[in-house]
Amino acid sequence: MSGGPELMTHHAYEEPAGYDDDLEPDGDGKPELSPEQRKKRRWKIVRRVAYSCVGLFFVLPAIAFVITYFLVDVPSPTEVAQNQSQAVTYLYADGSPMGKDVPRGGNRVLLTPEQIPDVMKHAAIATEDDSFETNSGFDIGGLLRAVYNQATGGTGGGSTISQQYIKKATDNDAPTLTRKWTELAKSFKMNQTYEKKDIITAYLNIIYFGRGAYGVGAASQAFFHKDAKDLSFSEAALLAGLIQQPGRSENPKVANDRWNTALDRMVKNNYITAADRAKAQFPTPIPLEDSKQEAGAPPAFVVQQVKDELAAHDIPEDRYYSGGFQVQTTIDPKAQQAAEKAATEALENQVDDNLLDALVAVDPKTGGVLAYYGGKPIVQVNGQDQAGRDWADTPQNPGSSMKPFDLTALLKKGQGLDKTYDGSNNRTFDGRVVRNAGPGSSCSQQCTVAEAMMRSANTVFYDMVLNDTKQGPVKEAAKEAGVKVKEDGGQSIISTKDNNISLGGGETQITPVDMASAYATFAANGEQRQRHFVAKVTNSQNEVAYEASTDSKAAFDSDSDKSRQIAGNVTESLTSVIGFSHLKCPNGHECAGKTGTQQHTKVAGEPSWAANANSQTWMVGYTPSVSVAAWVGGDGNKPLHGKGNSPIYGSTIAGPMWQKFLSLYLTGKPGEKFDKVDRIGGEVAPPPSSEVVTTTDSTPTDENTGDDGNPGDGDHHGGGHQSDESSPTTTPKHTKTPTSKETPPSKTDEQEN
Structure with missing residues (x-):
């Protein structure tokens, strides 16, 4: 039938390109591939596996990371600061210190970027995250080192300052891949949202240093009885070094080792000179007992009266520990001492224990x-x-x-x-x-x-x-x-x-x-x-x-x-x-x-x-x-x-x-x-x-x-x-x-x- 479609069975069989006419078909009736064809076939498989790996290990994670990026909320340093329990400082009527009402979570004083000296920021960066100024919230090299250490039983993590802050701010330290994944996304997003000075300030306000002190404001008082703005580079180095081992802050050897480590890294990052390093002397902290007295509590019954009074004037219990408040009381130190002496002595020689x-x-x-x-x-x-x-x-x-x-x-x-x-x-x-x-x-x-x-x-x-x-x-x-x-x-x-x-x-x-x-x-x-x-x-x-x-x-x-x-x-x-x-x-x-x-x-x-x-x-x-x-x-x-x-x-x-x-x-x-x-x-x-x-x-x-x-x-x-x-x-x-x-x-x- 002219002009009509031809039946496929009527077509002559055409050899595929590259086939050798002299090769015999294999056992399945298919012609065997030539060496050149086999080579091309192998590379084709390699390319497909490579593409799959790229898609599996790079493209899909990138897509997932982008999705996670838009889904997660970055904790605002301001909001986190407002939610942090801080010690309330009490003063007598004459302005002299009465004590601190420290919350259960510990002693905190939240500072602004201007209140934290550069030497403290540099000490923390050198010790905890030397690529902080340039990384985007996480450090690939640090992550790889962390993976290697985990695999080989070594120590040391790869968390940047941003990641550590996210962990502390969210109070989530669960050892799960989900937590780590969202932490990376939040760290990255935080670095796209906030300036570095705000991130390092937020970090130094929340991290624990030992002696019950959370944040460098409280730590500078607890260790050196001074404001953070007055810290020397040597004192800043000790505080930065203790971030890794705050629970051993009273161990002289640990404290000295951590101080030396911090100073060495400050030199490496050009934050101090080798000459400064050579003449640095270990900054002996004030005695622990004096530190406790400095943060000692004011009279408990006075504190309760103050709380009740502030609650009646728009500073309720949920705001009391969040504002970093300083309360100047009406209590006269001479009068308070006289009251305690008179009342205590009045019952000293009484025979009735019910008085x-x-x-x-x-x-x-x-x-x-x-x-x-x-x-x-x-x-x-x-x-x-x-x-x-x-x-x-x-x-x-x-x-x-x-x-x-x-x-x-x-x-x-x-x-x-x-x-x-x-x-x-x-x-x-x-x-x-x-x-x-x-x-x-x-x-x-x-x-x-x-x-x-x-x-x-x-x-x-x-x-x-x-x-x-x-x-x-x-x-x-x-x-x-x-x-x-x-x-x-x-x-x-x-x-x-x-x-x-x-x-x-x-x-x-x-x-x-x-x-x-x-x-x-x-x-x-x-x-x-x-x-x-x-x-x-x-x-x-x-x-x-x-x-x-x-x-x-x-x-x-x-x-x-x-x-x-x-x-x-x-x-x-x-x-x-x-x-x-x-x-x-x-x-x-x-x-x-x-x-x-x-x-x-x-x-x-x-x-x-x-x-x-x-x-x-x-x-x-x-x-x-x-x-x-x-x-x-x-x-x-x-x-x-x-x-x-x-x-x-x-x-x-x-x-x-x-x-x-x-x-x-x-x-x-x-x-x-x-x-x-x-x-x-x-x-x-x-x-x-x-x-x-x-x-x-x-x-x-x-x-x-x-x-x-x-x-x-x-x-x-x-x-x-x-x-x-x-x-x-x-x-x-x-x-x-x-x-x-x-x-x-x-x-x-x-x-x-």
């Missing part, structure tokens, strides 16, 4: 806490160390130290120190018998408020609150003065459900720090300032992150003059209490204050002496420059005793502790006196002398003092038990009559404390 104490001092002119002692931060329970309780911030019954707030409420009503009440003992109110602590704490049926405060006559203040001021205004007066109650976010409780508030009993419980703050308002002439522990906070860039306000407001009346007059009348009433309680002010200083005691409620099974025991005792008082609350008590309703199972009172331990603190703190400071104001609701009169009573014993002992009693209705349950001061048995050497409308009865051996 606890706390002392807080506040500056009336600023509201700043000058001293804070809340007890031992570490206590032993069943032979084990445990965190102690902060007794300075634990609410307790204030006893008679509540009475100045009773008086404040009365003064706000326009009635004052010249108002009279029946101050006799064993008065009945609504079927309840209220008694004074003893003959010395009672006065006539026409007892002025001024005298009643000096004697701490329970019947007068119970009557005053029950029938004149009512309970609500007393609570309001305490809050206006500075007591922070629970419903407002504080710790203290002031109950108005019954008249126990008048004598500081029942459910009314106030912390020592609140008492010091509230009395500071009286000392500040009625100007209330927010209590605070923090003066100023700066971050790692020395920018102010928070600064406390010392602004004041009139506490007891919108008219500042009226508030001043109220506070001045309270102060006038409290000046006579000091001498009456057998306490003394430092020479040249005027003091005002009030003791307080809460009686123990006896429970079944206790010894007979517990019936007369007390559970909480106070002395709260002030000068124009400092307000101090001293508390000595027990954990809850425990019967406390002195020698011979004698009761303890406000003037027994708390009073002398208060006096000791003032003596230590005010030594060398100029004398000071209170401003005088007109009396409210009566005639103008000078305050009772603070020397109403002087005795031959300026510091009472367990045997010669008494203090608070309680209402005598037998209601010792349900929070209905109040107490007040009983009397010291020391016979006064001489007495002076306090200024009042009524001449008080002669004192007996029992007096108010």
